[in-house]
Amino acid sequence: MIQAREHIGAGYHWVVDLDLEKFFDRVNHDVLMSRIEKRVSDKRVLSLIRRFMNAGVMDAGLVRPVTEGTPQGGPLSPLLSNLLLDDLDKELEKRGLKFVRYADDCNVYVKSERADNRIMAGLTHWLSHKLKLKVNAKKSAVARPETRKFPGYSFIRGRKVWCVVSPESIKRFKMRIRALTGRNTGRSLEQLTRLLKRYLTGWKSYYGLNQRPSLMRELNGWIRRSRGVSKDLAAQTAGSCHKEWRISCSPALNIALPNNLFSRLGLPEV
Template identity: 30%
Template sequence: MSDQHTGGVGGGGGSGRVDGLSDETCHGGAASAAPTSGTSAATREAGRAVAGVGDLHSSVDPADRTTDGEQREGTCPPASQSGKGPDDGWSDELWIKTSPKVRKLQRVLYRKAKAEPRWRFYSLYGELFRQDLLSDALDQVIANGGAPGVDGFEVETLAKDSAVRAAWLLALADELRTKRYRPSPVRRVYIWKDLAKTKRRALGIPTVKDRVVQSAAAIVLQPIWEADFHDHSYAYRPKRRTHQAMDKVKEALLSGKVEVVDADLSSYFDLIPHRRLLRQVAKRVSDGSMLRLIKAWLRAPIVEEDRDSGRRRVIPNRCGTPQGGVISPLLANLYLNDLDHAVNDRCDQKPTMVRYADDLLILAKPGQGAGLQTRLKRWLEARELTLNEEKTRLVDTRRTGFEFLGFAVAWRRSWRSGKRYVHVEPSAKSRAKLRDKVRTVLDVSTQNQPAVMMIRKVNQITRGWATAFHYGNCTRCFAKQQVFVRSRLRRWLWRKFGCTHGLFKFFTHDRLHGQYQLWRWPRTAGWTS
């Protein structure tokens, strides 16, 4: 499709619009380069905060997100459907579930962006106050739930009453249409990174209104940037999952790229410079209203409550995009997109870089890793990011293994054929996380709870964990994890019902899986799924 037919201020200089879009739509543009009893209020609030982040738009560790509950539909597609969609159109398996008219808009935007990589889109802001688009965005926010923002407004209010919902959406659309909408400050809460409570992660919770508008903006912007994102980037993208990232890692190792730069970025989400990020956005978006809206979200102040005095303090936000914002992962992917292309496509050594949000590996031929690590550090420093020297390491996989996305990767020798192969299984740290969570549910303090309810929670945890780690050589690990879960549940039931020695054999495997409906772990190898 040429510029003369699509319009804008592009190379052809013609005017018009992209076929299939409304008058307000982007026409093209100028070409350019569940708590248990006894849980504290703070813990419950942190749990709600995590829920509010949402599986699809969060920056929480992938293993952590999938461990807490069952897999959500559309979040992690089956292996037979997990390939990248065709380049000629936007996939039906969407990041955010949308109505048919909104999907049509996304397809047109994606096709235009894919066909013309230097095209800049304008008139995007006018799409944000469409009722069907705002309704889809609100549905996503309701599905994710979560804690309220600084205004205290609960999303459940809109989920319960359809009349209140309709009036609220009309008022929001009018605010956007008249450009009276202003982002509210972001409420900061802290959650523990691990059950040992040694490290905390800061989450920013926007208000419900901000989450809805950010979801609407993500619906419009994500197809445009999806056309630009590199195939080796796997986080927060439709039809992509951690298993595909591990496939690429194995492929690179088997091709002889046995030196690995296991890189760790220091506080990536908190250090993204706003000015440079907005320049990246402007490469594809020339709509001034949309650019000002994104800038306002980035600059929204942070409200933090002092744990000792209980007083609130307002902190200016001069850099970074808060973890927990709906649009934050999309912007974080955008800022590192140039790095994906620079390493994978323009590097003389032809390494392979695999990235999942801010977790990245660079796999190279022997002797090339040290130089690539130095170049990576310089690239990040030029963009005001920091490489964590203590956690970043250069690994020769012929001698030792490494961990990535919760998996342990190492060369092993097959006892059948005697040939070396890449062995991938859940790491010891990932296995320990699951066991700690099961111990927390099946604890002495929960023995007054109904057994059915506790087993349902255990099933949610184990099923989510198994979905995330059913890959590679996981069979033996899964068998050991199932033995642990059965043993822990059996001891919990013994204590709950005060069993004597004569009744210890009452809770057999068949009874646990039959009467008590304990979930059975997969017995097939991960690479056959």
């Protein structure tokens, strides 16, 4: 993300946002093995990798053989994808292009829309012929960087370029918090705190490059209000007729469930 921000700040205000169609399902085994063989000479290792890719998938209780793709979620798949797409990195470097790639997400930064369209066409052809990979035309785009996300971040461009959490990522974050803090989960306060701590720690680590501190303050406040105030407890607050969300800001509940209680339980902030 730092590299992408630097490219945009240097005047590369157009991006070729490449999306490889069903990348992990479409990797050509022979093309991939030819790249691996350039780096690995041990035939036992090569045989093991080939067997890993040919292991097949379970379909309605039966094993179905596969001739392309790598198992998504498998420990080797990210490494194998990088070995294959290293050729793409070298091609982009050879062309003198500014780019950032994260697994199968690749953005190329240029200074004009005309150059963007030319590069999109050239790379689509190159990927198809050299690596047997198809570019998803519907999800790929030639656009301004601030209108795209990569990966989970957005950019705001003014006098400076700011890297922020994308709106889609914030939406997914809130959906996950709501699922964890639902009033019908039956979880104790300690169980809820453990689950939130695990999720928030990982989320904070991934989005540590966010340059909008006010967002984190807003999300921390939102989390504190989402921490599972029951309807019964809310109803005890002066017989209020308001909904639970508004009641969660009441002085009575701030006394009953103060922030330092959750700090003592180990709930981190984002």
